[in-house]
Amino acid sequence: MEIASFLIVFFMVRYIRTSLQTAVRFPEWERILVIVQYAASGLLAADVFLDSSITKWLWHLMLLGMVGAAYLLKEFRPVRNVWLAVGPYILVSLFKDIARLIDSDFYESISTVVEIAEVFTLVWLIATWVSTQRQQKALEKERLKRLQEEEQSRIIAGQNVMLEQLVAERTAELTRQKEELEQTLTELKATQDQLIQREKMASLGELTAGIAHEIQNPLNFVNNFSEVSVELIEELKEERRREDRDIELEEELLTDLTQNLQKITHHGKRADSIVKGMLQHSRTSTPQREPTDLNNLADEYLRLAYHGLRASDKSFNATLIMDFDEHLSKVSVVPQDMGRVLLNLFTNAFYATEQKRKTGLAGYQPTVQVSTKRLSDEQIEIRVRDNGCGIPKTVLNKIYQPFFTTKPTGQGTGLGLSLSYDIVTKGHGGALTVETEEGEFTEFIIQLPT
Amino acid sequence: MKVLVVDDETDVQILFEQRFRREIRAGELLFAFAHSGEKALAYLNEHPSEYVLILSDINMPGMSGLELLRLIKTSYPAPPPVVMMITAYGDSESYDQAMQLGADAFLTKPLDFTNLKEKLKSAL
Known part of the structure; x- marks a missing residue:
């Protein structure tokens, strides 16, 4: 049964090392476990060459130690259930050896039963190990899946951040473009106003010469009628100084004077309305x-x-x-x-x-x-x-x-x-x-x- | 002497009648008025060889004074009377054109009536 014990120790150590990742997480335990492995190998060699009954007890000790450590130590909590698998075998093999030591006759009478029980415990151990392994695999699969999902959600989050950044950039760009367009629109409106103003001024330019001519004419009349009125008054004065005053002529002169003054007013107003029209034309207010x-x-x-x-x-x-x-x-x-x-x-x-x-x-x-x-x-x-x-x-x-x-x-x-x-x-x-x-x-x- | 004044401004008539009142009363000058080139031509045709002096504005709507001058000088049957041109625009182009067409004098507005009187007297 030494091979069985060795294999149990070997696989238990391997199981603990891999599932707890002792190499990374518990370096001191890793060292001890490696030592245990070497010790088990040494014990197996001793079994082969020495053929002593002591090794049998050393195997029991090692197994009990292993299971005890797994059951009691806080760090080994995750692999605690190892006793479930290994426990029956240890108990049966220990019982077998103790019974053989105390009363070999009694043992001989029940040896068949014990042998069978031992085989059962081994089968139990293997079955438990296989099922655990299977569970382990399922768990691992689950864990990988979760990891994958986490990875995926991390990627999505990363993409989200990137998208949000893109959106922010786009928004900033659009805002900038909108502002630029608004600016352009304002400039266009200003240009349009300027153009309308220029058009007004252009037509004012066309008007100016016409206005000058139109004002010159009434002004000439104003000047001429004023001058001629002075002449008329002189004539009237002359007439009044004479002995034989021609009342009819005086009346005529006075009528002409009135008419001239009316003409002066008329042409003055004419010039006035032209200037007003010109001012109106260039005015910008509503x-x-x-x-x-x-x-x-x-x-x-x-x-x-x-x-x-x-x-x-x-x-x-x-x-x-x-x-x-x-x-x-x-x-x-x-x-x-x-x-x-x-x-x-x-x-x-x-x-x-x-x-x-x-x-x-x-x-x-x-x-x-x-x-x-x-x-x-x-x-x-x-x-x-x-x-x-x-x-x-x-x-x-x-x-x-x-x-x-x-x-x-x-x-x-x-x-x-x-x-x-x-x-x-x-x-x-x-x-x-x-x-x-x-x-x-x-x-x-x-x-x-x- | 009979003078035909051509101007689109109707008040020119009153002005001339007052400016030359003494001459008109003394019978030295006789004035007639036309308010466009077309009317002036029609008037001349109705009163052939009566008028010896024509005073015409250049800038008039329709037939311009220069056109009137050309027509008088080229197609008027009687010996062409004296034609004096008046313009508000004292530009050399109009002056050259008027002189080329045979104008006897070129006056600018505002009219200097003392000067005009002398010109009329010398034309008599």
């Missing part, structure tokens, strides 16, 4: 709607546009036709805005006639016509017609687009009609339409609710 005489407005801006062009191009000429509806009555509009629309339409009309004139058409008389008409109680109409080059069909649907212009680069902002369209439709709830035939005419029609 303008108010007010009842406006559109006939006057159209007349004023047609002259301004005409003289403005005349001033910059001496050879330019056109027949102006004004056909105003006397029953138009005042319409509530923003005068400077509507003035800009009219100025723009007139300037375009003159430009169109000029383009046609440049083609050298014989007998061509450039004509620009403005007419007003009350359509109903709720609606009026202003038509601006020229017999110029007309608008080609291909560009007709683009004329209201901002920045669209047929003028050479640098000569037109391309905002005139776009702004006019906005002013008429959005600003006044009206409609701006066009009728045209290429090479023949263009007619813009403004319809406004009253």
